[in-house]
Amino acid sequence: MTDRRILSLWFPRMGADRLMRRDPQLHAVPLAVVEERGNMQVLTSLNTAAQGFGLRSGQPVRDAHAMCEGLITRARSVQGEAAFLAVLQRWAGKFSPWVATEASDGLVVDLTGCAHLFGGEEALLEVVQQDCNDLGLAVQMGLADTRGAAWALARFAGQSAGAYRSGDAIDQEARATRSRAGKRRHWTRGGAAPVVRRGPDQATHRIAAPGQSYSALSALPVAALRLDADLVAQLARLGLRRVGDLLGQPRASLARRFGRGVVMRMDQAMGSAPEPVSPAKPPDHFAVRLTLPDPIGLEDDILAGIDRLLPRLCESLKDKGRGARRVRLQAFRSDHDIQSVEVGLARPSRDPARIRPLLALKLDSIDAGFGIDMLRIEAVQTEPIHCRSAVGHLEAGHVVNKRLAANTAVDDLIGRIGARVGMEQITRLHPAESHIPEKTSKVLAAAWSDPWKEDWPAARTPRPLLLWQPEPVHAPDVPQVPQVFRWRGQTLTRHRAIGPERISPEWWLDDPDWRSGVRDYWVTETEDGQRLWLFYGHGHMMSSGWFCQGAFA
Structure with missing residues (x-):
């Protein structure tokens, strides 16, 4: 659809720019925004001074301090950046009512039928650039017929696809042996491949004329199609480094080898697959x-x-x-x-x-x-x-x-207790459909569930009030209930026993606690007045023996 015009705004230094807006003194020093990723601190945003030392996003903090001695770091606030991006979304509403966020550092604007209100597309982008300069924000813009093409131009316009070198990989171009030897320099010996970037004197926006998305994207690297880094590396091994190289390949072969995601991204960039800008209605704020x-x-x-x-x-x-x-x-x-x-x-x-x-x-x-x-x-x-x-x-x-007053009183009690110990600490039980003893009930948060309004399902045989994980009982390894056994350091003598109740595991589930196979449960009363729930595991897959799993009140 060539009548649509989509503008993509990318704020590459939004985290650092946000901090510099609050503290202007940070403009003169190298500044980096840091966050935890796994067990390592990495850089997520840099100001211009820090980039002048060769630092880059995703770099470990320890390496950054080694390259820049006077580097100032600040912890990243994900909530703060999200709130700042929401403010920018409201600002972008002056250009079009259709504005949505893209990831955590970008906006997408549907400018269809709106550019003439600002004197054309070039004039509109000049207004955007001037507003961002006044706000102290670095911005890169891309304008095209599709959302994918605009995203690619905003982030990759002016970049060329670098050659791929990986250890023992052989360059398939025989002429490069001599004629290109002088251009390869250090990167043939294991260094990084050269990447062509835009200079500071070049424009920070790129406009693709209506219907010219193919020519505008052909020279860009395949990463401009919003592909994963692993997939980009796989394509580079095959010599598919530019978008034009990928668009010229048979679609069926690409989908069969790399999945339909690659084809979908190509269709979205070229306009064959729809990708609308549908900003959700902002939630009510109270x-x-x-x-x-x-x-x-x-x-x-x-x-x-x-x-x-x-x-x-x-x-x-x-x-x-x-x-x-x-x-x-x-x-x-x-x-x-x-x-x-x-x-x-x-x-x-x-x-x-x-x-x-x-x-x-x-x-x-x-x-x-x-x-x-x-x-x-x-x-x-x-x-x-x-x-x-x-x-x-x-x-x-x-x-x-x-009834309503009674429910309100219980809810108020839960709220008061939850204010002290936390709402997640207050739970209630609901019955569950299972013949496994420990699965006959499920634990629910009291604040996010209603009380069970029906009678609790009656068990066919008595069930203990207290249940725990099976504990070993020292007794002869035979199916008959022992007359004398030892449990929790006590030597107990059986007074009488009721049973057995045979319970089989759920064959359709692999429960590690029930891999011992069939169990025979006995309600056992001891001479000192205890009523225990013992079972004998027949040990079809594990060792057999006697265990205690519960006690009656």
Whole structure:
């Protein structure tokens, strides 16, 4: 479709530019943004001064410090960069209503029918460049008929495909033996292949004329098709280093050898496969704040501010038909520090009386410092909630109201306990369909599940109240229940035994705990009053013997 025009914006130094916007003094020093990858710290973003020392993204920090003695490093904030990219997305909305994010450092804009409002495509890109210069951001742009072609031009325009050298690989071009020997220089002896990059005096954008995506991409390396690095290396071994080389190959052979992903990327770049720009509607944001004329530091003053903020927050939640599931309170101190606490609710709610006690439990963890001059409450996680109304005669309505009140009391209790120990620590059991003893119930988080409303399924034979992993019992290795056995350092004498109950493993599952095969369970009472659940494993695949797995109340 040649009537579509897609603009791709790439911010190659977004992490470093974001930090330099907050601290202008970092412009004059080599700056690198660092993050943890596995067990190693690597560079993710560099400013111009750091790039002048030959540093690159993905390089280990220890190597970077060896190359640049005065390198300044800052830890990467993924949330901060995502929020900054969201701000840039709103800024790009001035050029087109269709704006979406690309990875963590780019935007894609559908400019179809919008460029003439700015005087044409060249004039529009000049406006983008000027805005980014004013914002202190480095940007590279690509404009083409398809999203894939625009992405390639923004990141690879001006680059050429370097030759591939890998140890014992033989160059298939016989003429290169002498005529190109002077051009190879050091990289024939194991060094890196040369890569042609754009100079600083060249343009930071590239426009592909309508219908000219093929010619604009042919000279670019195959990595411009958004292929994985391993796949790029495989193609380079076969001499397919440029996009033009790949587009000229039979599609069936490429799909058979490298998968359909390669063909899909080619079709997306050429416009044969659709790849629309569909920005999702921004989610509703529920937050309120209160700016104070004088700093405060007492808990009573903070509670008074919460009482003023919560009704406004709950009213906005009610307008959207949602309830808060997690609420965050932020206290902005006068020394520019932020103290925050977060609470969770067992059920979504928009009732201030249910949220306020949970926040009050967390106030002792807030350090007011020299004073708090602003409070902010945000509903971090929300869920749909619907109004309930009792219908029917008067007595039925009273019954429904009592049940709703009882459920609310339990939910409030879960919320108060969760504010202290964590919501994930509170669990409940639901029955499960299995004849394996330890699988007859499943553990669910109490805050994200409803109580079991039916009767608990009755077992055909008694089941112990306490279950644990099978523990060995020292007894003769015979199927008959032992008269005397030793368990947990105790020598016990059998008074009577009920059984056996034979339980077979689930043959359709490979459960390591049940590889011993069939088990015969016995309810065993000892002379000292204990009721234990013993079983004898017949040991079809492992050694046989007696084990204890539970105890009755």
